[in-house]
Structure formats: structure tokens, C-alpha cells
Amino acid sequence: MNKNVIYAAIALIVGLLGGYLLFGGDANTTTAAHDHSEAASANEMWTCSMHPQIMQPEPGDCPICGMDLIPAESGAEGLALNEIKMTNNAMALANIQTVKVGKAVNEDENSMSLSGKIMPNEEANAVQASYFEGRIERLNVNFTGEKVNRGQLLATIYAPSLVAAQQELLTAASMKESQPTLYKAVRNKLKLWKLSEAQINQIETSGKVRENFPIYATVSGTVSEKLAEEGDYVKQGQPIVRVSDLGTVWAMFDAYENQISQLKEGQKITVTTNAYPNKEFEATVSFIDPILNTQSRTVAVRATLNNKEGLFKPGMFVTSKVNLPKNTGNETTISVPATAVLWTGNRSLVYVKTNPDEPIFEMREVSLGVKNGENYIITDGLTNGDEVVVNGTFTVDAAAQLQGKKSMMNSQDHTQEDTSKKIADIGRQKVSSEFQKQLKAVFDDYIVIEKALVNDDSEKPKTAASDLLKSIQKVEMKLLKEEPGHSHWMELEKELQTAAEAISKTSNIKEQRDNFEILSNYMINAVKTYGINQKVYVDFCPMVNSDKGAFWLSTEEGILNPYYGASMLKCGEVTDEID
Known part of the structure; x- marks a missing residue:
């Protein structure tokens, strides 16, 4: 009996111990794991791949663009310094497309397109002028565009000087036996006025003086301009009409600087026009202007076209295709679609997909060659097989810019503090309304400087900067009771004073704008950190500092640029x- 009780007690103890080990420990472990998971979840932040300023404690949609949020930590996992990663959803919404680039061996890629228009052949133009002074009694040309033939009567002119010359001829003719030299001189005088031998003989034979004399066309062509009207009194040599022979015309094209090296006189080109979309016309480059147009940065290229059928009309727009030699000598030459290239004026950029399996991109600076059709030759910056963005390039660049990576607007990882000392962003701090009111006074003086620079005023910023210095002195640091807000303001206060003091000491507007950029960087930091109980806008201009860009604060949503004023x-x- 005692033994049975003992055995039962031992079995119960073993059972309880086993149950604890099997279930109790697991329960604790599960609870600990659950607690750990909740802690990890609580600490995890979610952001938008297109708007990294969005930070939320739980997954969802971006409040700006509606894209799915991604874990903030995983957004940059394993990325190089200037790589960005986009979500598949962002790729689809922006319709981002990529292609692998290769050597320019396609026939279309080995041709260059030029745009231009038809002009009259100046070598075939002629101006019909009056050979003597007089009044136009009759003009036989009625309108511009009228065709005339060589020898056709153009006008009849009353010429008093010719009347007197005819009288001299009749007098000299009666004395030609005794005064042959005088007679010959009078006849030559009439010939200089373009009277023919037949006309002179007719005057001499008839013995009558003619009051009106004809002017005949010396060339055949089309009247391109009427330069006189009936009843006008014209001087000797004054133009009456301009006649153009449109049997040949000029096609005038504009070639950019990077295309000049591919063109030469005597080169064969193919010309097309919208008037005859299914026809191609052969022409030859006859002239390349030796002077560059400094405004359009182009050179005029001329080709002569046969126009016996009258198909080409002056003023008509045309395009040409210039065949280029295939690039067999340089196996490393790369061709990319023109849509892949972002051009800032100083730099040409493309975005390369660096991971074949994931949407990871990196900006690449490239050197452009000629534009062949719809493609650019890349002379440096890419290798055969690189995968580049050809659609949605601006969207990728915007994502890079927002994430502070190298981009079209940011050539050297530019941020708001690049032109000044870096002061860390500590996030929004809770401060009293009194402190915000005092900071608002500093901000108001800042806005006076900004508006003066917008209006290209270099005097008002000096006094406004002095007022700003006084407003900073009135900011009571004791109102900031908690760290890190207290020490953060000490740093900002020092830098704001330095920038404002520099503005107050100069009337040079360029120096004022340089220091205003620094002032803006710290002012943005201050307003973001402490607030001024007012909505303000952070604006950005990508053109400042040789395309590095600069920020400023504004109370208006519309852009008014203080760095350029009226010029831009x-x-x-x-x-x-910032709310």
C-alpha cells in the first residue's frame, strides 16, 4: 500500500515536471518571442520609395502618391552610395522602361537628321532695274508670283533725258559726214542706256523723237517681289521687279555643333517634305557656313535641289537624312535612344539599372557624340550591354533627388547644408508658443530679405539683415527647457548670425545672394525643428551654383526666385x- 502511494507520487512529480518542460517553457519562449516581435514591429518604420520624407510606424499607402510603403531599413539595404531602389508598384505607375545598349550598327542609327526650309536660289535671282531716269507710264507685271520670259516687256517709262538724247542723235545724223566722231559718240550714249541698234536706227530713220521707252526682261523666272508701281518716278539703276528662277532651289538646314564634324561639301543627302510624304529627293551639300550662329548655336548647311517640276515652294519645311559611315573602326561606340539622356547644359546623364533582378538604378554621367536619327552616340560613360532607362527617366531622377543621391539637379550629393556647416536634423521639437512667436519675428525679417532679392534690391537686405540680428538677440533660449532642442538652437543661432551679418555689410547683390543661401539652409532647419505656427514652403532652384541648386523659404506657394530675380x-x- 505504501509502495503504491510512493509510486503514484513519483509519477505525479515526473508528470508535472515533464508538463512544465514541454508546455511551460514553450509558453514562456513563445511569449518572449511574441514580445520581441511586437517590439521589433513597434520600432520598424515604413517609407515611400518615391517620397522618402514620409515616415510611418505601420504599412499602408503613401499619402502623396498612393504607392505601397516599404520598410525604411530595407529600402537602402545593400545599396551603393548613389544607388536608389524603387518598388515594382512605382515602376508600373511611372511606366519606367529600360533597354540594353549596344554598338551603333543599325542603318537608321548611322544616319543624321536635319531640319530646314526651302529658299530661292540666290544665284538664279535677278533684279530688273531702270536704265534711265523717268516716270513709269505702264507696268506690265501685275502681281508677285507671275511668270515672265526673257525678252518680255516689263514696263514703259517716260524719260526726259532720252528725249534730249534723241534730239542730239537727229542733229548728229545730219552732220555724220562732216562730224563722224560726234555721230558715233551720240549713238554709243544711247547704247549705254540699253537701247538696241534696231531702236536707234528706227529713231534715226523715222526722224521722230519717242517719249516712252520699253524695259525688257533679261532673264526668265517668277516675280518674287514688285519694287515699284505705275506712276512712280524712278532713278537710273533703281530696281523695278525681282525675278527668281525656281528651276533650282536651296534647302537650308541648321546643324548643331556636335553634328558639324559629320558634314562636308559634296555629301549626298536625301530630302523629304510633308507635301510629298512618299517621295525622297536626292541633293548634294553645296555650302557649309563658316560662321556659327551664336544665338542658336547652329551652322547653316545648304543643299541645291532640282525643281524643274515646281514641286518645291520657297518657305516649305523639309527634313534631310545624311548617311554616315558605319562605325567599324571603334568597336566600343555605344548608341542609346535620345529619351534616355537628361541634359542639364553642362552635363549629359543617363540612369543605369545596376541589378538585373531588382529595380536598382544609378546615375551615370556620359559624353555625347552626334545624334543619329532618334539615338545619341555615347563616346564615354557606358559599356556595351549596360541596361539604361529609356522611359520615365525624369521620375527616376526625381526619386534620386528626394533621397539625396546624385541626380540631374545634384551633381555632388548636394543637400541643404552643402554650402554651409552641417547641423544634424533632430526632428520636430515641442516648444512653447512664446518661443515660436520669437522665432517668427526672425523669420519675418528673413522674408523681407527674400522679397528684396526677388525684386533685385540690394539696399533693403542690409537693413533687414540688421533687423534679423536684433530679432535673434530677443529669442530667449531659456524657453527651451529640454535637450536636444537647447543645444541645437545654440548652433543654429550662431550660424544664422554669421550669415545675416555678412548680408548686412555688403551692397553687392551677388554676395548677398550667396550668404542668403547659407542663411536659408539654417532658417529651414530652425523652422522645421521648432515651428513658427504658420505654414511655409521650402522651394528649390536647380540652376544655382552651377547646377548644384539652392533652397529657400517662402510664405507663398508660387515660385519667386530670390537667387535670380527678374532674370529667371x-x-x-x-x-x-512645413506646418
Whole structure:
């Protein structure tokens, strides 16, 4: 009996111990794991691949673009310094497309397109002028565009000087036996006025003086301009009509600087026009202007076209295709679609997909050769087989810019603090309304400087900067009771004072704008950190500092650029709002 009790007790103890080990420990472990998971989930932040300023504690949609949020930590996992990663959803919404680039061996890629228009052949133009002074009694040309033939009567002119010359001829003719030299001189005088031998003989034979004399066309062609009207009194040599022979015409094209090396006189080209879309016309480059047009940065290229059928009309737009030699000598030459290239004026950029399996991109600076059709030759920056973005390039660049990576607007990882000392962003701090009111006074003086620079005023910023210095002195740091807001303001205050003092000491507007950029960087930091109980806009201009760009604050949503004033008043965009 005692033994059975003992055995039962031992079995119960073993059972309880086993149950604890099997279930109790697991329960604790599960609970610990659950707690750990909740902690990890609680610490995880979610962001938008297109708008990295969005940070939320749980997954969802981006409040700006509606894309799915991604874990903030995983968004940059394994990326190089200047690589960006986009979600598949972002790729689909922006319709981002890529292609692998290769050597320019396609026939279309080995041709160059030029645009131009038809002009009259100046070598075939003729001006019909009056050979003597007089009044136009009759003009036989009625309108511009009328065709005339060589020898056709153009006008009849009353010429008093010719009347007197005819009287001299009749007098000299009666004395030609005794005064042959005088007689010959009078006849030559009439010949200089373009009277023919037959006309002179007719005057001499009839013995009558003619009051009106005809002017005949010396060339055949089309009247391109009437330069006189009936009843006009014209001087000797004054133009009456301009006649153009449109049997040949000029096709005048504009070639850019990077295309000049591919063109030469005598080169065969193919010309097309919208008037005859299914026809191609052969022509030869006859002239390349030796002077570059400094405004359009182009050179005039001329080709002569046969126009016996009258198909080409002066003023008609035409395009030409210039066949280029195939690039057999340089196996490394790469061709990319023109849509892949972003051009800033100083740099040419493309975005390369660096991971074949994931939407990861990196900006690449390239050197452009000639534009062949719808493609650019890349002389440096890409290798055969690189995969580049050809559609949605601006969207990818915008994502890079927002993430602070190298982009079209940012050539050297430019951020708001690049032109000044870096002060860390500590996030929004809770401060009293009194402190915000005092900071608002500083901001108001800042806005006076900004508006003065917008209006190209270099005097008002000096006094406004002095007022700003006084407003900073009135900001009570004791109102900031908690760290890190207290020490953060000490840093900002020092830098704001330095920039404002520099503005207050100069009337040079360029120096004022340079220091205003630094002032803006710290002012943006201050307003973001502490707030001023007012909505303001963070604006950005990509053209400042040789395309590095610069930021400023504004109370208006519309862009008014303080860095350029009237010269580029609307250059820029709103990049952020601060409530």
C-alpha cells in the first residue's frame, strides 16, 4: 500500500515536471518571442520609395502618391552610395522602361537628321532695274508670283533725258559726214542706256523723237517681289521687279555643333517634305557656313535641289537624312535612344539599372557624340550591354533627388547644408508658443530679405539683415527647457548670425545672394525643428551654383526666385511644406 502511494507520487512529480518542460517553457519562449516581435514591429518604420520624407510606424499607402510603403531599413539595404531602389508598384505607375545598349550598327542609327526650309536660289535671282531716269507710264507685271520670259516687256517709262538724247542723235545724223566722231559718240550714249541698234536706227530713220521707252526682261523666272508701281518716278539703276528662277532651289538646314564634324561639301543627302510624304529627293551639300550662329548655336548647311517640276515652294519645311559611315573602326561606340539622356547644359546623364533582378538604378554621367536619327552616340560613360532607362527617366531622377543621391539637379550629393556647416536634423521639437512667436519675428525679417532679392534690391537686405540680428538677440533660449532642442538652437543661432551679418555689410547683390543661401539652409532647419505656427514652403532652384541648386523659404506657394530675380523669376519648384 505504501509502495503504491510512493509510486503514484513519483509519477505525479515526473508528470508535472515533464508538463512544465514541454508546455511551460514553450509558453514562456513563445511569449518572449511574441514580445520581441511586437517590439521589433513597434520600432520598424515604413517609407515611400518615391517620397522618402514620409515616415510611418505601420504599412499602408503613401499619402502623396498612393504607392505601397516599404520598410525604411530595407529600402537602402545593400545599396551603393548613389544607388536608389524603387518598388515594382512605382515602376508600373511611372511606366519606367529600360533597354540594353549596344554598338551603333543599325542603318537608321548611322544616319543624321536635319531640319530646314526651302529658299530661292540666290544665284538664279535677278533684279530688273531702270536704265534711265523717268516716270513709269505702264507696268506690265501685275502681281508677285507671275511668270515672265526673257525678252518680255516689263514696263514703259517716260524719260526726259532720252528725249534730249534723241534730239542730239537727229542733229548728229545730219552732220555724220562732216562730224563722224560726234555721230558715233551720240549713238554709243544711247547704247549705254540699253537701247538696241534696231531702236536707234528706227529713231534715226523715222526722224521722230519717242517719249516712252520699253524695259525688257533679261532673264526668265517668277516675280518674287514688285519694287515699284505705275506712276512712280524712278532713278537710273533703281530696281523695278525681282525675278527668281525656281528651276533650282536651296534647302537650308541648321546643324548643331556636335553634328558639324559629320558634314562636308559634296555629301549626298536625301530630302523629304510633308507635301510629298512618299517621295525622297536626292541633293548634294553645296555650302557649309563658316560662321556659327551664336544665338542658336547652329551652322547653316545648304543643299541645291532640282525643281524643274515646281514641286518645291520657297518657305516649305523639309527634313534631310545624311548617311554616315558605319562605325567599324571603334568597336566600343555605344548608341542609346535620345529619351534616355537628361541634359542639364553642362552635363549629359543617363540612369543605369545596376541589378538585373531588382529595380536598382544609378546615375551615370556620359559624353555625347552626334545624334543619329532618334539615338545619341555615347563616346564615354557606358559599356556595351549596360541596361539604361529609356522611359520615365525624369521620375527616376526625381526619386534620386528626394533621397539625396546624385541626380540631374545634384551633381555632388548636394543637400541643404552643402554650402554651409552641417547641423544634424533632430526632428520636430515641442516648444512653447512664446518661443515660436520669437522665432517668427526672425523669420519675418528673413522674408523681407527674400522679397528684396526677388525684386533685385540690394539696399533693403542690409537693413533687414540688421533687423534679423536684433530679432535673434530677443529669442530667449531659456524657453527651451529640454535637450536636444537647447543645444541645437545654440548652433543654429550662431550660424544664422554669421550669415545675416555678412548680408548686412555688403551692397553687392551677388554676395548677398550667396550668404542668403547659407542663411536659408539654417532658417529651414530652425523652422522645421521648432515651428513658427504658420505654414511655409521650402522651394528649390536647380540652376544655382552651377547646377548644384539652392533652397529657400517662402510664405507663398508660387515660385519667386530670390537667387535670380527678374532674370529667371519663376525658376524652381516647391519641394516641401512645413506646418
